[in-house]
Amino acid sequence: MNEKVKDIAVRIKGLRLLAGESEKTVADAIGINVDEYLKYENAEDDIPVSILYEIAEYYKVDMTEILTGTSPKLHDISFVKKGEGLKVERFDQYKFESLAYKYSNRKIEPLLVELDPENSPELVSHKGQEFNYCLEGKMQVIIGKESFIMEPGDSLYFNSTLPHKQLALDGKPAKFVTIILL
Missing domain, CATH: 1.10.260.40 (lambda repressor-like DNA-binding domains)
Incomplete structure (x- = not known):
């Protein structure tokens, strides 16, 4: 590890x-x-x-x-410059960057996510709701038994207690913003 x-x-x-x-x-x-x-x-x-x-x-x-190991201090405004989000490296299939990690007591968790086309993640589920907005590439979002193809500018909002995963398509990485309601 x-x-x-x-x-x-x-x-x-x-x-x-x-x-x-x-x-x-x-x-x-x-x-x-x-x-x-x-x-x-x-x-x-x-x-x-x-x-x-x-x-x-x-x-x-x-x-x-x-x-x-430190607590966020900002309560009214959190400004994060491009590329300076907190890297959350949890899975080989996803690269997460927290875009509001400095803000205390967040009610939503905005993340920039990059999908690796070489890996296929497992289905996950978590409390709340989730919003995905495709920025680059082409991706597939599988939610339960349904499947959605997303390209730049497409968005998807769903109940995140349903098993779901995102996949990069066409052998190229894809980037999207996800906002998770906590």
Whole structure:
């Protein structure tokens, strides 16, 4: 595992110990089995972004604190220059860049996402709703049994509790903005 994953695992374990909770209690609360939770806490496996959201919500902390060890300070305005978003490297199939990580108590999570055409991610689901806006390339979004082809300028809004994934098409990377309602 890379150092970022190890650092995140240490912070997650630290939150659990500070809260005085057992591994099983936390795993049950976020909806996964304890063996899976232990893999995340021991840095034996990458932690999906959806699980990071669940953990942050459970401990009532901002996800930025789990990712970086520092809490966001801005309350009214957060300005992030191009290329300066917080990189969230969770899966080989997706490259995430948090575009509002400096803003405290966010109600939405805007992310710039780049899809790798060489990899096909698994279906995921998480609380809330999600908005995708295609910026570059051609991509396919699979939601449950439905499929949508998106090109630059196309948008899609959906219930993110439904299993979903995004795929780059035509052997080229694709970029999109996703906004997740927390």
